[in-house]
Amino acid sequence: xxVNASRQLCDETVCFVGIGLxxxxxxxxxxxxxxKCTLIYESGCIGSKPTRLPLSIGDGxxxxxADSVVSVPEIFAYWLxxxxxxxxxxxxxxxxxxxxxxSTVIGDYEHPTTRLxxxxxxxxxxxxxxxxxxxxxxxxRTFVERCDFRTSVGFGDGKGDRERLGLRGRGPQIVITDxxxxxxxxxxxxxxxxxxxxxxxxxxxAATGWPLRVADDLEVTDPPTPHELAALAALRAx
Amino acid sequence: MGRASIVSLREAVEAHIHDGDTVAxxxxxxxxxxxxxxxxxxxxxxxxxxxxxxxxxVYDQLIGSGCAKKMVFxxxxxxxxGSLHRFRDAVEHGWPRPLEIEEHSHAGMAxxxxxxxxxxxxxxxxxxxxxxxxxxxxxxxxITCPFTGETLTAVLAIELDVAVIHAQQADREGNVQLWGxxxxxxxxxxxxxxxxxxxxxxxDELEPRPSAVxxxxxxxxxxxxxxxxxxxSFAIGYSERDNAFYRAWDEVSRDRDQFxxxxxxxxxxxxxxxxYCRSVGIQQGATRV
Numbered sequence: 001x002x003v004n005a006s007r008q009l010c011d012e013t014v015c016f017v018g019i020g021l022x023x024x025x026x027x028x029x030x031x032x033x034x035x036k037c038t039l040i041y042e043s044g045c046i047g048s049k050p051t052r053l054p055l056s057i058g059d060g061x062x063x064x065x066a067d068s069v070v071s072v073p074e075i076f077a078y079w080l081x082x083x084x085x086x087x088x089x090x091x092x093x094x095x096x097x098x099x100x101x102x103s104t105v106i107g108d109y110e111h112p113t114t115r116l117x118x119x120x121x122x123x124x125x126x127x128x129x130x131x132x133x134x135x136x137x138x139x140x141r142t143f144v145e146r147c148d149f150r151t152s153v154g155f156g157d158g159k160g161d162r163e164r165l166g167l168r169g170r171g172p173q174i175v176i177t178d179x180x181x182x183x184x185x186x187x188x189x190x191x192x193x194x195x196x197x198x199x200x201x202x203x204x205x206a207a208t209g210w211p212l213r214v215a216d217d218l219e220v221t222d223p224p225t226p227h228e229l230a231a232l233a234a235l236r237a238x
Numbered sequence: 239m240g241r242a243s244i245v246s247l248r249e250a251v252e253a254h255i256h257d258g259d260t261v262a263x264x265x266x267x268x269x270x271x272x273x274x275x276x277x278x279x280x281x282x283x284x285x286x287x288x289x290x291x292x293x294x295x296v297y298d299q300l301i302g303s304g305c306a307k308k309m310v311f312x313x314x315x316x317x318x319x320g321s322l323h324r325f326r327d328a329v330e331h332g333w334p335r336p337l338e339i340e341e342h343s344h345a346g347m348a349x350x351x352x353x354x355x356x357x358x359x360x361x362x363x364x365x366x367x368x369x370x371x372x373x374x375x376x377x378x379x380x381i382t383c384p385f386t387g388e389t390l391t392a393v394l395a396i397e398l399d400v401a402v403i404h405a406q407q408a409d410r411e412g413n414v415q416l417w418g419x420x421x422x423x424x425x426x427x428x429x430x431x432x433x434x435x436x437x438x439x440x441x442d443e444l445e446p447r448p449s450a451v452x453x454x455x456x457x458x459x460x461x462x463x464x465x466x467x468x469x470x471s472f473a474i475g476y477s478e479r480d481n482a483f484y485r486a487w488d489e490v491s492r493d494r495d496q497f498x499x500x501x502x503x504x505x506x507x508x509x510x511x512x513x514y515c516r517s518v519g520i521q522q523g524a525t526r527v
Contacts, residue, residue, distance in 0.1 A: 117315030
């Protein structure tokens, strides 16, 4: 999952990064094929080159190694909102078939079953980043027909919704899971386009809470190379 | 306008933070004013509306201690670790008291702070459109651009009774300087009627730093010398983030009785931050780097 996510970035990518899997993937990219990839953290760090994996978006290392450190209002207004971010990474507690994301509550908003941390930077990353990469484990409780709460908009209720809502970015163009890769079709519905080696279509369907469509030309992802695995191990050990 | 008084943290909290106030203890993962939050728990403040973009451990402690009636926020978690268990218990089960919430996105909260600091009634941004935050949060509303006709989003300005921040330095006049990750602290102080700044050190003269924020003494109410007062958060140039503490908090805060025992022993059972540091076994200001 992390290796596949890292492969989506290149030297020219300006990437808005959250903590956890996205940060690991982006830093792996910087240590393998995309050494010049620009990382932006919402704490205000532009062009961070962390020497180890940060636990939080505010780790001192991110600021110490940044090209520039700006205030939080500036990072969201001048850099994200104004369209200077190519790729935003998002995770999800729930993801629906149109790529909408819930990171707010499971259950009813007023009487939640599970209160999650909330929106953070996600709604505007989903709206304004050039495109969004979602990294999430695939399971029937996570991949739902409809999110309990729409924290961040993917393709809304389908075709044309992003344009209708005035969202400038292209939305979630790729969803990377532990089972494979999904991409939106012309209607904005997520379709399974690749599986990791050894994963079956039945497994993917069973792990999806909506009637999952599978691409005719379903691919198998390239397994992680020894170089990628070694770089990932070194990153985690640093 | 008056200059900042240089007083003890106990005196500053007594003077400036009252029951029912709207208070922001700001800090975006760096320079979080933990010591000031503890003093508020010690003094038993009630019915506070707590404002912060990223409420973390100190808000968990304030909420679990029964100080808050409402929280205004955009992301409430223990960064890199997981949930805030006291916050969740308050929202999910009303313990120790129900907690009203008003939630935004980071971009929206940042725009609200800027509007508050600017003396405007609202901030404007491209955001929230199509999300379920709109129907649940009355301080979000659509607005039409008078020049282009485009529909944008307005968010109500944040107005605080008190802003509380931690900074690296103040001088003897009460001018404050902070640097590194500066978050929304400047905006929070300027959006507040009163402000308390705890600092790592008080110097004769502030030495200018690249990309530092300087708050002149006349926009600050009180400055308090509290070295290490951000712990387990940190102050660039003085200390490092105590990641082990954040991880350990997950276990402490999971259980109500264990949480109360921790607060009673280390916060309510200590006179000030110096005693707190001895109680939890950290050396105040000793992590200087």
